Each structure stands twice: as structure tokens, then as C-alpha cells.
Amino acid sequence: MRAAASPALVAAALACTATACTVLGAALGSCSVPPPPAPAPSASPAPTPAPATTGATSTGTATTIEGASSSPSRPPSPAPSADRTAGGRAGGQRYPLHTGIVATTFWVGEVFDPDAPDGSQVLSAYDDHWLASYGGCDGVVVDGTCTTERRTAANGYFPTAMTPRQNPFYLDLPFDDVNDPSAAAQRAAVVPWAHEPRYAAALADPGRSLMKDRWVAVRKDGRTCYGQVEDAGPGVYDDARYVFGADDARPANRRYNGAGMDVSPALNGCLGFSELDGEDDVVDWWFVDDADVPAGPWTRLVTRG
Numbered sequence: 001m002r003a004a005a006s007p008a009l010v011a012a013a014l015a016c017t018a019t020a021c022t023v024l025g026a027a028l029g030s031c032s033v034p035p036p037p038a039p040a041p042s043a044s045p046a047p048t049p050a051p052a053t054t055g056a057t058s059t060g061t062a063t064t065i066e067g068a069s070s071s072p073s074r075p076p077s078p079a080p081s082a083d084r085t086a087g088g089r090a091g092g093q094r095y096p097l098h099t100g101i102v103a104t105t106f107w108v109g110e111v112f113d114p115d116a117p118d119g120s121q122v123l124s125a126y127d128d129h130w131l132a133s134y135g136g137c138d139g140v141v142v143d144g145t146c147t148t149e150r151r152t153a154a155n156g157y158f159p160t161a162m163t164p165r166q167n168p169f170y171l172d173l174p175f176d177d178v179n180d181p182s183a184a185a186q187r188a189a190v191v192p193w194a195h196e197p198r199y200a201a202a203l204a205d206p207g208r209s210l211m212k213d214r215w216v217a218v219r220k221d222g223r224t225c226y227g228q229v230e231d232a233g234p235g236v237y238d239d240a241r242y243v244f245g246a247d248d249a250r251p252a253n254r255r256y257n258g259a260g261m262d263v264s265p266a267l268n269g270c271l272g273f274s275e276l277d278g279e280d281d282v283v284d285w286w287f288v289d290d291a292d293v294p295a296g297p298w299t300r301l302v303t304r305g
Helices: 007-013 132-133 179-188 196-203 238-245 265-271
Strands: 057-059 062-065 096-103 138-143 145-147 169-175 215-222 223-232 261-263 282-288 299-301
Touching: 007 169, 062 265, 096 238, 169 265, 179 238, 215 265, 223 265, 223 299
Parallel strands: 096 261, 169 223
Antiparallel strands: 057 062, 062 299, 096 282, 138 145, 169 261, 215 223, 215 282
């Protein structure tokens, strides 16, 4: 979450439809329809993870998976399978499992408090033009306001009123390693993948995040779905102990019922949240390496910032 945008900016940026985008002028060009979802993993036993980036081609801010049929009759991705594992690996060690975490819902284009310094999803911690980069309101525009909507497996939990240019399976965690001085000072020491070769350039550049686009597995009631980190929050922005600690620490945030993450409408629907925009759904979560992300609706369109 970042500083709220002006009403004029929001109004201009929300001028996006499923057939043409006029987000912030013509900088993005026209919307493109993503390929239909890849086949979802089998429900039993646990599927063999498939690298999320294998056979992918770049399309600017996102990566799409090749080889998917463009036929409109292709069956939609089914609901996610029951989870069989917990935890990912970093250098041979498991990423910590975080249990019983309140997860709220947010969406690109949402402005829930125009006067709050972190009350807008028109921009994110890592992208000052998030709404434009994404392709518009990740929901339904009603009377000029970007509102959320219920997502279902019928179309892979994708939005029904717009065509996203980035992965609709996104989330945030309370560690902003770009804009928060405390988090930025700690990132080399606390982010598990900070010293992997592919992050060398980002680690050397304080303006590039080590968090953006990282995969996270989120589990609720035996269902596991996957999303990418695309923002920071909620409420706190340097909570290294909770985000990276191995002792299942509680989030430092006390706002929004002590929420430890926000999830997108796609993840809300995929996980079967009881509330469309509430503060009572509870999840478990853990980081996942790219190679350990199984195929599913979350790999239909992969964000590469």
C-alpha cells in the first residue's frame, strides 16, 4: 500500500474496458487477451511441481505460458487440489511456515481511504503506476469507483470485466525493502534469497525490490493456491521477524484485526474465503521457489517486473 492517488488520477486510470485500455493515456496500448488457463494439478496425490517460468515468453510486465490452446471451448481450470505439503526450500533449508494468519482482501485500483498515506491500491510499494501496469481496475467500476467482485473457478478466478496484463493472483507482505528505511537496511541480512546470483543486481540497487514477484503458497481449509508478492503491508512495512522468522511469530500489525497479509480477489476466490472484503479469514502461508510452483490458474499469467 502506498500514498493515495488524487481523485483525478483515479478517474483517468479507471477508464479501462475489456476491449481497450486508456489507462493514463495511451502509454500501455491496447489490452491483450491472455491464453486460457493451463491444466490444473491433479487432486491426488500431490502434483509434481512444474517450474512456473518454463517455456514462457515475455510480454512486457508479465510472462505468459506457451502452448495453451486459444480455443474458447477449452475447459476452465478446476478448483485447487487439497494440500499435501507445507514449506519451500532455500539453499537446502525450508522456508518457515506461518500459521493462523488473518488475511484481508485488496485489489488493484481500490481506494479505501483517500486521506490515508497507505489507503490506495492505485499504486503499490514497488510500482508507482500499478493500476496502469496491471491494465485497470481488478474488479468492477461502479459509479467511478473500483469495487471487488466474487471470483470463481469457471474462468480460473480471473476478473470478469477487464483483461489483466499481470498475474491476478497477487498479495502483499509487511516488508517494504525499497521505501521503508528499516526494511531496506535489513534486507541483505534477512531476505533468504538476497544473495542468490539472480538477485545480485537488485541487491546492489536500493530502488529494486527483492520481494516483488516472489511466489507464496497460501493454504486455507486444506486448499492451497499460489500468488506473487506485488505490494507491501498491511499496516506495517518492516516486520522482518514475522515475514522471515522461523518461530511462527505473530504479525506486528494491529490494524484490520491484526492481518498479516492482503490477498487479491483471485486468491480470495481460489481459497474459498467466507468474506468478499472482510477481516476474519485465516490462512497458513510460506514462500515458494519458482521451480516449486505447480501449474494452475496462477501460472496462466506470471508477472515479471
